């Protein structure tokens with residue numbers, strides 16, 4: 498289990514290894530596009546990629562784009578994203594990796610994919626009837642990869658300002674200031690405070706690597722929010738030989754939030770972190786009870802470390 502825990506924490510680095518393996522493989526092996534046979538779209542070191550496999554992969558990719566882009570989806574956008582080329586390159590890359598791993602007898606690595614997609618979670622929060630949030634500070638690190646476009650529905654459909662911000666104190670302050678300015682002016686737009694790092698289109702190389710190696714899970718359980726459909730990623734079937742979920746019996750452990758934890762309400766703005774009964778007493782960054790206290794950027798951890806209310810809560814409890 499220690500190994501699995503380490504792998505879970507390190508899954509992003511495993512992905513990097515896989516992607517690097519793709520690139521390295523291209524240096525060793527060759528692939529040709531077969532235009533002579535309508536049933537074969539490419540031949541890699543004598544191994545065919547069938548037109549049927551290509552069609553399945555293409556339809557799945559189009560469906561994935563349809564779900565992500567929703568009302569912005571169009572055939573023209575598909576063409577501009579070169580989805581046909583992307584799918585073919587992915588199929589070739591997968592074969593190259595499988596051949597390379599087989600040739601070198603590599604069987605001693607597995608990936609346990611636990612990546613989540615934040616947009617469905619934000620949509621679930623926005624759809625909550627008790628929502629009490631006026632705007633969103635968009636996460637700078639995530640946005641470095643996904644860009645600004647995925648947030649447009651928040652400003653367009655829900656009329657809430659979004660400002661993607663960095664993590665330095667001045668970044669956060671300026672991000673909050675930009676949200677307040679939008680609220681004052683009656684605007685709801687997606688603005689980029691972190692423009693020194695985040696680009697409108699995100700990181701196309703990283704997005705492509707994700708699309709090539711992963712696909713959406715049907716559903717995923719978020720602590721504090723429950724099950725949200727298509728809100729996480731898993732490895733594509735083509736990587737089953739290295740997928741820890743396929744290779745090993747991974748117990749479906751569910752970690753329910755303790756009853757005392759009000760992380761869901763904190764995330765929706767219904768209560769402030771210090772209003773939780775166990776804030777700063779039973780729940781601290783050293784002994785977190787809920788997810789909002791686990792990582793330093795979690796709302797409860799930030800309030801505990803920097804908020805003036807942390808002291809007040811402690812004083813109330815001590816009295």
Ligand code: SF4
Nearest residue numbers: 759760773780787797
């Ligand atoms: S203080 Fe701890 S228990 Fe309370 S909402 Fe925050 S994370 Fe949950």
